[in-house]
Amino acid sequence: xxxxxxxxxxxxxxxxxxxxxxxxxxxxxxxxxxxxxxxxxxxxxxxxxxxxxxxxxxxxxxxxxxxxxxxxxxxxxxxxxxxxxxxxxxxxxxxxxxxxxxxxxxxxxxxxxxxxxxxxxxxxxxxxxxxxxxxxxxxxxxxxxxxxxxxxxxxxxxxxxxxxxxxxxxxxxxxxxxxxxxxxxxxxxxxxxxxxxxxxxxxxxxxxxxxxxxxxxxxxxxxxxxxxxxxxxxxxxxxxxxxxxxxxxxxxxxxxxxxxxxxxxxxxxxxxxxxxxxxxxxxxxxxxxxxxxxxxxxxxxxxxxxxxxxxxxxxxxxxxxxxxxxxxxxxxxxxxxxxxxxxxxxxxxxxxxxxxxxxxxxxxxxxxxxxxxxxxxxxxxxxxxxxxxxxxxxxxxxxxxxxxxxxxxxxxxxxxxxxxxxxxxxxxxxxxxxxxxxxxxxxxxxxxxxxxxxxxxxxxx
Numbered sequence: 064x065x066x067x068x069x070x071x072x073x074x075x076x077x078x079x080x081x082x083x084x085x086x087x088x089x090x091x092x093x094x095x096x097x098x099x100x101x102x103x104x105x106x107x108x109x110x111x112x113x114x115x116x117x118x119x120x121x122x123x124x125x126x127x128x129x130x131x132x133x134x135x136x137x138x139x140x141x142x143x144x145x146x147x148x149x150x151x152x153x154x155x156x157x158x159x160x161x162x163x164x165x166x167x168x169x170x171x172x173x174x175x176x177x178x179x180x181x182x183x184x185x186x187x188x189x190x191x192x193x194x195x196x197x198x199x200x201x202x203x204x205x206x207x208x209x210x211x212x213x214x215x216x217x218x219x220x221x222x223x224x225x226x227x228x229x230x231x232x233x234x235x236x237x238x239x240x241x242x243x244x245x246x247x248x249x250x251x252x253x254x255x256x257x258x259x260x261x262x263x264x265x266x267x268x269x270x271x272x273x274x275x276x277x278x279x280x281x282x283x284x285x286x287x288x289x290x291x292x293x294x295x296x297x298x299x300x301x302x303x304x305x306x307x308x309x310x311x312x313x314x315x316x317x318x319x320x321x322x323x324x325x326x327x328x329x330x331x332x333x334x335x336x337x338x339x340x341x342x343x344x345x346x347x348x349x350x351x352x353x354x355x356x357x358x359x360x361x362x363x364x365x366x367x368x369x370x371x372x373x374x375x376x377x378x379x380x381x382x383x384x385x386x387x388x389x390x391x392x393x394x395x396x397x398x399x400x401x402x403x404x405x406x407x408x409x410x411x412x413x414x415x416x417x418x419x420x421x422x423x424x425x426x427x428x429x430x431x432x433x434x435x436x437x438x439x440x441x442x443x444x445x446x447x448x449x450x451x452x453x454x455x456x457x458x459x460x461x462x463x464x465x466x467x468x469x470x471x472x473x474x475x476x477x478x479x480x481x482x483x484x485x486x487x488x489x490x491x492x493x494x495x496x497x498x499x500x501x502x503x504x505x506x507x508x509x510x511x512x513x514x515x516x517x518x519x520x521x522x523x524x
Contacts, residue, residue: 073187076111078102078133079122079149084174088120091176092183105133112137116144118186120170123150123157131161138165145186149174159512162505181220185379188213212245212252213383216375218368222249225365230256235317237302237360238338240367243417246338247300249367254296259334262295269309270301278309282316289316292333302360303341303352314356335360370412370419377408378503380416384423385435397430401506402437409501410444479514482507486521493523 075097079085085101092099102111105125119137123130130148137146145167150157158169167186170179214220229236230253240246247266254264265288267281281287288297305313317335337360346352370377381399389396399407412418422444426435437445485496497507516522 072096072098073117073183073190074098074100074115075118075120075183076100076102076108076116077120078105078108078125078130079120080104080125081122084122084149084172088174088179091179095180095183097183105130108133108136112141112144117190118183119144119146120183121146121148123148123161131164134161134164134166143190145189147182147186156512159509162509168505181214181217184214184220188379189382212248213376213379216368216373218373219376222365222367225363226252227256229253229363229365231258232363233332233334234362235334235360236336236362237343237364238336238367239342239364240338240340241369241415242340243415244367244369245416246367247298249365250296250298250336250338253336254298254334257296257334259295263292264296264298265292266298266300268300270304274306274309277305278312281309282312289333294333296334296336299335299337301339302337303339303343303346307353310353310356314353314359317356317359370415374408374498374501375503377412377419378404380419381407381423384420385427388424388427395433397427398434400434400436401509403435403440405502405506406437406440406444408503408506478510479516482510482514482516483520486516491521491523 075092077085077088077099079088079101080103082103085103089099089101100111100114100116102108105121105128121130121133121137125133130150134146134148137144142165146165148158148161148166148169149172150161150169151172161169167189168182170182212219212223212226214223226249236250236253238246238249240249251264254260267277267288269277272280279287281289286293299313341352343352343357343361347354347357370380378399381404385396385399407419407423414421422441423435426439430439481500482496485499486493489495489499493507494504497504500507502510511522
């Protein structure tokens, strides 16, 4: 049985016969707030699993009993626990075999500690989602640590790091990001991780109401939303849409609150977190946004990247949306095929996370046979079901597409050549090649094995 832990902490079982690896990994993960138990003998795993764990880090080359045998046992007897394989073997066959047997992800030795932290976080989240989809928790966006921010990408990892750094302070935060990227979730997370977590979190959308109505809402009788948020957080969404009059009143309110705080030393004031799709320094230079208000709001800034720049998050977000839908509707979550996940990962998502959530929940609603299939996808997303050629076609016409008289060729041949072209352009950097093709790294490895890519093709096998 997996642990019911907060999103920030995971219980990890590390199985490796290398004492140096165990010591290094344990110390690093414990420094990041995780609980770690180590085993040097895989034959002791069954006894250890009498206690709850979220993630198993499993060496593939254990003496006595090999890691793949243990992986099979975990996926059969403890399917809710995410298993991450560790291997010193760089050949693709063993990695693909482990992924097919149900491994969540893999790490190659020597370990990249930054990647280790990201993989462990994602694996723990996968375990949490499996439990929640079984109905163990209905409120999936809430928890002791606040709403969870799905993170499989480096850009979102940096956002979470900034959130953790600023949450405990009292300073204003300005959040930039496109519509639907998750700015309000970031604000909620900051509030929930702060000392004000027991206070109110009050949201005001500055773009939805006329000036006189919004003015009354913010500063009206009894102090308006400013007073309602006292002791907590006031979140001003789309603050860049405020009129000149309301910008002046907001600046005056923040100034007065700051003066009162300095006089009394009390921490009962309102913390303001603002968000905008506009680039406020540009608005200041144009004279459409007050410079003094900008400087008050922009003490600390966070930019939430658009979904097209964090493709490694898409599959986790899609699974999360399916699990959330299933928990809300009290039904088993439909599965997402690899082809569906590849197509979702390749789509540009102009509406960002909000659009992805809406699409996936609609697919879950109409899914038949317990699965979401490629043919269920909207046409504009299904069009991305095969890797894109943009930016990776060879300059020598290797894909055979420059001559409009060229014969149509099997898609698998074009896919193979595109993968080789991507590898050569990125000098064998699999992560970058996968990013350019619009697919995940694990998917790239699976397809590399399917197409028989070798070192001569630029694949670092």
